[in-house]
Structures are given as structure tokens and as C-alpha cells.
Amino acid sequence: MKIAISGKGGVGKTTIMALLAGELRKQGREVLVIDADPSPHMAETLGFKDAEKARPIADMTRLLAERAGKTEGSPFYNLNPEVNDLLRDFMIEHDGLRLMVLGAVQVAEGGCACPENHVLKKMLKKMLLAPNEVVLLDMEAGVEHLGRGTVAGVDHLLIVVIPSRSSIRTALKIKKMADDVRIPNISFIANLVRDEDDREFLMTALPEAPIAFFPDSREIRNAERKETAITEIESELEGAPQQILLKIFQDKK
Template identity: 40%
Template sequence: MKIAVCGKGGVGKTFIAGSLARCLVQAGHPVLAIDADSSPNLALTLGLTSGDAARIVPVAENEELIRLKTATEYPGVFRLTFTVDDIIRNHAVLTPSGVHLLVMGTIRAMGSGCTCPAHSVVKALMRHLVVERNEAVILDMEAGIEHLGRGTAGHVNSLLVVTDANRKSLEVAATICRLARESEIAHVGLVGNRVDESRHETAIRSFADEHGLDVIAIIPYDMQVTETGISGNALDESSSVAFQVIRELSSRLIRDGE
């Protein structure tokens, strides 16, 4: 089972990705969570402390790892083929939630050094994770799906596009869904998040109808999620209405993936 979660920044996709990963572990599935956002914070959602999260070196920023994988004896020339399974074994972090976490990191901008070796490692690793791994993989993505690429997108079981009722968030969601269709991802659906009024749900469903999109879940606004985000305390999953809806969503995704 391979599930990618994306959406406009600030709509709560990381909370949803992390909660899905937790639910899958609790259902007995081994889970590898991939933080592919340029501002990674999935570690906190999975129960790591700020200090532990800060000590994680993202794959794309691990200069020694990139050198070992791509360097040749010729300056300016690097290897295009290499193994990546050992990266998961050596660099994935076991979190208190029981989910293993791998942080991809940001490829440096042009002008700050050659981006090709790091890009090659990240691309090869993403393909390995989506195409060749057997465990459940949850990918917390940026707004686009460029990380997946055409060679791997078709192997993602589901793309969950998170949005709130804000028109800008909905427009970004529609663009992502269009890109996903061009990449032939099998199942693409909207997840409405932080919905605290009926008119917000109506706005999301109406927009989805206008654009021919499927709404697969509506997650209510949950003050406990907001408060734990501020305090840094652990979420009480048993009393969180948002988490319970995500648990139901995870159960449907498990059934669909069987």
C-alpha cells in the first residue's frame, strides 16, 4: 500500500499523513513514512521530540551519503546507478508511534553547488520506496507531485489531496488532481480538513462537483489538534474527533488496497 498526501501549505496534510501512518501501524501494518516536504515536520506528528527531529539529517542534505552513492574518480562525473535499499536500513528512524521515518530534504537551488548527485539519489530512493518496497508507505508531499515522477506515480495506490474551504486551497487542490491524472495515479481524492461549519463542507463538495473530483473524507475541526500543536503534547487519539475520522479513512484505504 502506497499513499501520497499533498495539498497547499497550511491545510493540515502533515497531521493527516502522520495520523494515517499511526493508524496503519495500529492495524498491524509495518509502515515507512516519508517526509518529502521542503519544510519537514512529520517527525513531531509521529512523536519525536523537537531535539530528536532536529538531529535527523535529510537524505538530500547528507553530503557524505550522496558522495558515497554517486562519486567517481573523475571530477564532475557521478554515477547514475547505485543501490538505495541500505539508505532505508541505515537512515530510517523508528519513532515512538512505531512508524519508521525517512526525511528526504530539499535539493539545493542552482548556484549553491551541483544539484545533480543529490537529485539522483532522491529520485532513485523515491522510486525504490514506491515501486519495490513491500511495507505500507505514506508520503507527505509538497503541493506538486514532481517527487513521484511519471516512472513511479502509477505505483501509488492513492493520492489524497488535502484542502480546507479556502478558495485558494481548493484551486491548488484542483491543479494537483489534474497533474495526478496526467501521471495516471489510480485513485485520487479530496480530503476536506478543519471543517467546522456546514457551509465549509458545502463549499468543498460544490467545488469538487464543479471539477469532477471525488471527496473521500471530511475531517472536522478539532480543537484538541490545535491545542496539541501549540503545546507540543501528545494527541489523545481516543477523544480526538479528527483522528477518529482519519482512522475510518485508513480502514477504507486498507480494504481498497487488499
């Protein structure tokens, strides 16, 4: 199962992905989180103490050149032990969670981060996952990745919205592009929902109801400030991470 997240900047994508990662671990699943944001901070959010040890995939120019170049269509990841080992070098692990960081993307002359995105695309398309394995892809804001078809290989796209008109506008644009690249399952997730008014605004503005509502949480803010693992939080989340996973695994069947 491969799950990606998108939405306007600052709406809570990284936070929600980290909470999902924690919940998946609790359910006994194998989790690989890929941080594809050019300013990555998933490691800190998950409470990795050795965040700086994450070797950005983008640094691996040889790998990038190979993957972006002539080797089109060649076996990748699990199919090729050499590449598999290579990728293992780029994973850091903490509390049973594995993390890979795409890293600062160097934009080429034409304004395209092509090699990095090519690698990401290949990884998502070719990675062979056991039924118990879940890949979570955290992305930068907006629709860039969708535009390049990078997330075309994911099973489920989560689009995060907060109760604001501008976040809805971005979400609708993302939804359209995700439909265009034929992502099989697309769901809205509401974040920073304070009251019934917020809920109602979102329900009216979106074409379909969000599958989960995250409250505005003091615990989340505190975890961010102290850089403690967000996966420890439970009490204030009103079961939202569990609701998302329930829906995702339901849709899969």
C-alpha cells in the same frame, strides 16, 4: 503500499499524514514516513523526542551523487544490502514508527533540486515492500514534486482541501498533474470542516466527493502548540483517519 499527500500550504497535510501513521500502527502495519518538505516538521508532529537526530538524506552527498549519477538503473534499497544499510542510518524510530527526512534541499544552478528528487524518486520506485508495509510521503505545498515526476511511483495520492476557493484551485491543478503522471488512485480529503455549509461548498466545488472530512479540532491545535504526539488524538476526529484507510485498501484490491 505507497501513499503521498499534496495540497496548498497549511491545509493540514503533515497533520493528516501523522494521524494516518498512528492509525496504521494501531492496525498493526509497518510504517515508514518520509518527510520530503524542505522545512520538515513531521518529527515534531509525531512526537519524536529526538527529532534533531534525524539525519537528512539531502546531507548525504555521496549517496546523492551516486544515485543521481552513473548508477542509473542499478539495484536500490532492498535489492542492495549496502544501500539498505545506508538508508537504515537515516531512519529514526519512535513507538514503532519509522521516519526519514529528506531535508533542506539545495537548489542547483538551474533551479532544480535534482539529486534529492532523484533519490526520492528511486526510493519510491524501487523500494520493495512487504504486504504489511506502508510508506507515507509528506510533501511541501503545491505541485513541484508531481512536476518532476517524483511521486509517479506512488499507489495513492491524497489531495487535501479546506473550504476555501484557493485551496480548491490548487487541488484541481494537482489532480490534473497527478492524472497526467498516471497515479492509479487519487482522492480528495477535506480538512477544517466546521459545518454543513463548509461540507456543501466542498462537495459543489470538487469534481468528486472527498473520502473523509476532518473537523476543525481544538485537540489538534493543542497538540501542535505543546509539541505532543498528534497520534494520541482520537475523540475529535469523527473516524476520518479510519475512513481514509478503508478507502485506500479497498481501492488497492
